[in-house]
Every structure is written in C-alpha cells, then in structure tokens.
Amino acid sequence: MATTQTGSQAVERASALLGLIVESGTPRTFSSLVDELGLAKSTTSRLLQALERNRLVHRDRAGAFRPGALFSLHAARPSALHDLSELARPTMEHLSDLSRETVNLAVPRGGALVQIDQVDSCYMIGAANWVGVDVPAHCTALGKVLYAYGALALPLGNLERRTAHSPVDHAQFDHALVEVRRRGWAASLDELELGLTAVGAPVRTVDGTVVAAVSVSGPTNRINEYGITKLGDLLVAELRGLSALLGHQPAQKKGST
Amino acid sequence: MATTQTGSQAVERASALLGLIVESGTPRTFSSLVDELGLAKSTTSRLLQALERNRLVHRDRAGAFRPGALFSLHAARPSALHDLSELARPTMEHLSDLSRETVNLAVPRGGALVQIDQVDSCYMIGAANWVGVDVPAHCTALGKVLYAYGALALPLGNLERRTAHSPVDHAQFDHALVEVRRRGWAASLDELELGLTAVGAPVRTVDGTVVAAVSVSGPTNRINEYGITKLGDLLVAELRGLSALLGHQPAQKKGST
DNA sequence: TCAATAAGTTCCACACTATGGAACCGCTGT
DNA sequence: ACAGCGGTTCCATAGTGTGGAACTTATTGA
Numbered sequence: 001m002a003t004t005q006t007g008s009q010a011v012e013r014a015s016a017l018l019g020l021i022v023e024s025g026t027p028r029t030f031s032s033l034v035d036e037l038g039l040a041k042s043t044t045s046r047l048l049q050a051l052e053r054n055r056l057v058h059r060d061r062a063g064a065f066r067p068g069a070l071f072s073l074h075a076a077r078p079s080a081l082h083d084l085s086e087l088a089r090p091t092m093e094h095l096s097d098l099s100r101e102t103v104n105l106a107v108p109r110g111g112a113l114v115q116i117d118q119v120d121s122c123y124m125i126g127a128a129n130w131v132g133v134d135v136p137a138h139c140t141a142l143g144k145v146l147y148a149y150g151a152l153a154l155p156l157g158n159l160e161r162r163t164a165h166s167p168v169d170h171a172q173f174d175h176a177l178v179e180v181r182r183r184g185w186a187a188s189l190d191e192l193e194l195g196l197t198a199v200g201a202p203v204r205t206v207d208g209t210v211v212a213a214v215s216v217s218g219p220t221n222r223i224n225e226y227g228i229t230k231l232g233d234l235l236v237a238e239l240r241g242l243s244a245l246l247g248h249q250p251a252q253k254k255g256s257t
Numbered sequence: 258m259a260t261t262q263t264g265s266q267a268v269e270r271a272s273a274l275l276g277l278i279v280e281s282g283t284p285r286t287f288s289s290l291v292d293e294l295g296l297a298k299s300t301t302s303r304l305l306q307a308l309e310r311n312r313l314v315h316r317d318r319a320g321a322f323r324p325g326a327l328f329s330l331h332a333a334r335p336s337a338l339h340d341l342s343e344l345a346r347p348t349m350e351h352l353s354d355l356s357r358e359t360v361n362l363a364v365p366r367g368g369a370l371v372q373i374d375q376v377d378s379c380y381m382i383g384a385a386n387w388v389g390v391d392v393p394a395h396c397t398a399l400g401k402v403l404y405a406y407g408a409l410a411l412p413l414g415n416l417e418r419r420t421a422h423s424p425v426d427h428a429q430f431d432h433a434l435v436e437v438r439r440r441g442w443a444a445s446l447d448e449l450e451l452g453l454t455a456v457g458a459p460v461r462t463v464d465g466t467v468v469a470a471v472s473v474s475g476p477t478n479r480i481n482e483y484g485i486t487k488l489g490d491l492l493v494a495e496l497r498g499l500s501a502l503l504g505h506q507p508a509q510k511k512g513s514t
Numbered sequence: 515t516c517a518a519t520a521a522g523t524t525c526c527a528c529a530c531t532a533t534g535g536a537a538c539c540g541c542t543g544t
Numbered sequence: 545a546c547a548g549c550g551g552t553t554c555c556a557t558a559g560t561g562t563g564g565a566a567c568t569t570a571t572t573g574a
Binding site for chain 4: 265266286287299301302
C-alpha cells in the first residue's frame with residue numbers, strides 16, 4: 001500500500017539492509033539490523049544470506065556484517081575515487097562559478113590527505129594543479145576539516161612549518177580544530193604558501209560521518225576581498241546538497257508491522 | 258529448481274546484476290545485462306530500478322549503468338582499502354610463511370602506487386615498513402605488475418634513477434613489461450635500493466582485470482637463494498586463490514527461458 | 515553440571531509479489 | 545511519416561517470499 005511503488009519488495013528490503021551496513025562505517029550485528037528495519041528475523045536472515053552469497057556483505061568471524069568483497073573490489077579500482085569526483089562535480093562547478101576561485105575535493109587515504117579532483121579558477125593566477133600533490137594536511141583547509149571530524153587520524157609527530165603562519169603547536173592546533181567544528185568550516189591563511197588562502201568544509205554521509213572535504217582557494221587578497229566567513233558559509237550550504245546525494249532519504253514508509 | 262537454494266530469487270538476480278556492473282570496470286548497457294543474464298527485459302528493468310532507487314547502481318546520462326553512490330561512498334572511506342587488505346591477509350600470511358620474507362599489497366591510486374598492507378619477514382633484516390611509503394613505481398615489482406596490466410597508466414616523464422640498476426629507458430622498460438605479461442610476474446633486482454630484490458604478481462578480478470599486486474621482497478642474496486623464478490611461480494599460484502575470492506563463481510544455472 | 519536465556523536458522527502453509535509476454539512509448543534515422 | 549530499436553508499463557498467473565513457530569547452537573548463571 002504505502003508509497004505503492006511498482007516492483008520488487010524483496011530487492012528493496014535487501015538494498016535497505018545493504019544501505020545500513022555500508023553507510024554505518026562500523027560492522028552491524030544481525031539483531032541491530034532486525035531492529036532497525038523491523039523485519040522478521042527469518043526474512044532478515046534469508047536476505048542477508050543471499051547478499052552474502054553474492055559477495056555484497058561479509059560476516060566477520062564475530063558474526064557482524066560489513067560491506068562485502070564487491071565493495072572492496074570497487075574501492076581498489078583507480079576509477080573508484082573518480083566516481084566520487086563525478087558525484088561532486090556539479091557542486092564543485094557551482095562553487096567555482098560563485099566564488100570564481102579554484103575548488104578542490106579531497107579524501108583521507110592511508111593516513112594522508114589525497115586531493116582527487118579540482119575545478120580551476122577562471123583567473124589566470126591561482127590556477128595551479130593540486131590533484132595528487134602531496135601537501136602537509138595540517139597546513140590546509142581540507143586537512144583541517146578531515147582532522148576536525150575524525151576522517152583523518154590526528155598527526156602525532158612534529159607539525160611541519162611551511163610558512164611563518166603554519167600551525168606547529170599541537171595544543172594550538174587542537175584548539176583550532178575545535179573552532180572548525182563549531183563553525184562547520186576551516187580556513188588556512190598563508191599557512192601552506194604565503195599569499196595562498198583556502199576555505200574548506202566537510203562532505204558528510206547521511207549518518208553524519210565525514211568522508212571528504214571540499215575547499216575553495218586562491219590568492220589571499222582576492223579571498224579576503226570575497227570574505228572568508230561568507231565563503232565558509234557558502235561552502236557549508238552548498239555541500240549540504242552534495243551530502244544529500246550520498247545519503248539516503250529515509251522515505252518514511254508506514255511499516256506493515 | 259536448479260541448485261534449489263532456499264530463499265530469494267529476486268535478490269539473487271538483482272545481486273547478479275550488481276555483480277556484473279561492478280566487476281566489469283566499464284559502464285554496462287541495459288541490453289548487455291539482459292543478454293548476459295537471460296532475464297526478461299521487464300524483469301531486468303524492474304530490478305535495476307530498485308537498485309537505482311537504493312543507490313546501488315547509477316545510470317549515467319548515456320543510459321549506461323555503473324556502480325552507485327553507495328559504492329563511491331564506501332570507496333571514499335579510509336577503511337575501504339583496509340577491507341581489501343583483510344581479504345588478502347590470509348594469502349599474504351601464507352606467502353610470508355612459505356618464503357619467510359616480507360609480503361606487500363599495493364593498489365593503484367591517483368596515478369601512483371600505494372602500498373596498503375604488509376606482512377613482515379620473520380628475519381630481523383629486511384623488515385622495513387613500506388606501507389604508505391612513496392616509491393617510484395617503475396623501480397618496484399609491484400609497480401611493474403600494475404603497469405604491465407594497465408592498472409596504472411604508463412609513466413610519461415623521466416624515469417627516476419634510484420640505483421645503477423633502475424630502468425630509465427622507456428623502450429627498454431616497455432619491453433620489460435612485455436616480459437612481465439609473458440611470465441605473469443615481475444621482479445625488481447636492486448632497482449630501488451642496492452641489495453633489495455622483490456618479486457610481484459597481479460591480483461585479478463573474475464573478468465581478468467588487475468586491481469592490485471602482491472610482492473615478496475627481501476635482501477637480494479636471500480631471494481636469489483630461494484630462486485626468483487620459484488618465487489614468481491609461487492606468487493602466481495597463491496594469488497589465483499585470492500583472485501578467486503574477488504570473483505564470483507558463475508554458478509551455472511539453467512535459465513528457465 | 516545443568517537449566518535458562520539469548521541469537522540465529524530452518525520449516526511450512528499461505529498469500530502476496532515477482533514474473534515474462536505483449537502492448538506501449540519515445541527516439542533516430544531515412 | 546514510418547520502421548526499427550531500446551526501454552518501460554501493464555496484467556493475469558503461479559511461483560516465490562513472508563512471518564510465526566519450532567529447532568539448533570552458543571552464552572550465562574548458579
């Protein structure tokens with residue numbers, strides 16, 4: 001009845017299970033899945049078995065469910081991150097239109113920050129390529145965002161000093177991250193290079209986990225002229241839409257139970 | 258009837274579709290999916306719609322199907338590669354047992370080679386950490402494997418010379434890759450560091466695509482003693498099992514059609 | 515050691531839901 | 545305008561998924 005959509009109920013339910021398992025980064029127990037979807041234990045069990053047979057979920061030795069080999073397989077492909085870029089492209093281009101500056105997308109990978117896509121500024125100056133470039137994350141807006149929201153493990157060793165403005169004191173840096181969380185966005189003024197300023201904000205999944213960050217960057221004077229706070233708020237607002245893309249609208253359906 | 262497994266036919270079929278879409282790295286057309294699974298167009302259409310609603314597949318503007326946002330989402334998580342490591346762990350440990358040397362796992366990422374896991378040699382000497390370390394791929398067995406099978410785009414610029422044995426000539430390097438493809442494994446003798454030798458082989462998906470590489474490495478004298486060819490063949494044999502893990506057994510079922 | 519509780523799987527009759535063929539729709543090329 | 549192609553919607557049918565209960569294993573407590 002409810003939402004009366006043509007088609008497959010079983011597939012719909014199985015997909016919902018998969019969604020829960022993949023979106024919550026942590027392993028899910030059988031019973032938590034039963035509770036959350038409100039399906040009969042038997043049904044849930046059968047669906048999960050089917051998914052497991054097809055390598056869509058994997059139950060670890062503790063019996064908890066995690067994304068299966070097909071997901072790992074996809075993640076290992078070089079094109080995987082490109083896919084994320086594709087999802088993010090429209091938003092990034094829109095941000096570039098609005099700010100007229102360079103926009104970057106980064107994810108945490110192997111304890112470091114990896115910039116995976118970029119939309120260039122329309123100005124001549126400021127259009128450098130950052131994709132794949134190795135930068136000290138603590139000096140960047142992207143890095144601060146990922147640090148602030150736990151997407152990247154906090155740096156333990158010395159904080160490299162790139163410029164006179166680079167953060168090098170751990171306590172002070174931690175405090176800066178608190179500020180990032182409060183505002184919802186991060187900035188880096190002349191911290192990586194003199195004259196280079198960036199503002200970044202998080203991309204979240206539906207459960208709130210931060211999986212990526214987007215930044216707008218350009219010459220410090222131009223960015224200041226535009227207004228750092230204005231940029232930060234703009235980013236947060238625009239990325240809300242992107243985050244929604246990654247999430248799954250609850251599609252509140254009256255359970256038959 | 259055939260294989261008469263209890264449970265969900267619809268989910269099974271939908272999963273099969275997903276498998277096809279994810280495993281073949283390239284976008285799949287609707288009709289190719291219909292052909293390959295032998296299901297009715299209507300059925301296929303409905304299943305794909307359900308998968309699309311749940312972000313498991315995504316149809317691009319050309320109408321072709323690719324893995325959906327849930328896959329991108331998972332790939333963006335730092336834990337994604339860790340998952341691949343987990344799949345590979347048993348094989349890697351077995352290889353380490355057999356060879357008594359250090360075993361490494363690498364995937365291509367952003368045009369570079371990323372080592373994502375390691376099982377240490379049981380010897381004191383030779384147990385260095387390579388995970389996350391940035392190395393010139395053309396000087397490594399792992400890199401050669403990924404280059405040889407197109408998992409990594411061929412290097413364009415100058416080939417960095419790390420030692421007197423490093424390959425620096427493009428034509429010669431290309432020829433070496435031909436040899437790698439012929440043998441099925443790659444070696445790097447003193448090319449990255451003097452006294453360091455590695456042998457690597459590919460990890461494939463069911464459709465033959467190479468998504469990762471595994472290497473065994475140690476002091477040149479110990480590796481030579483063991484036998485490079487013997488190691489190469491061992492790797493190829495052991496990785497067949499790992500590749501199978503990533504693949505999907507065809508589960509030949511007589512179509513009802 | 516044994517009983518009691520919990521966690522998950524298998525069984526089964528019922529009815530709902532997925533199925534495939536045909537009709538239908540919207541393009542593209544001619 | 546029409547034929548040809550790729551894909552979706554419709555519909556009656558029966559095959560398949562469903563939930564409750566019984567059953568099987570772990571886990572806990574005494």
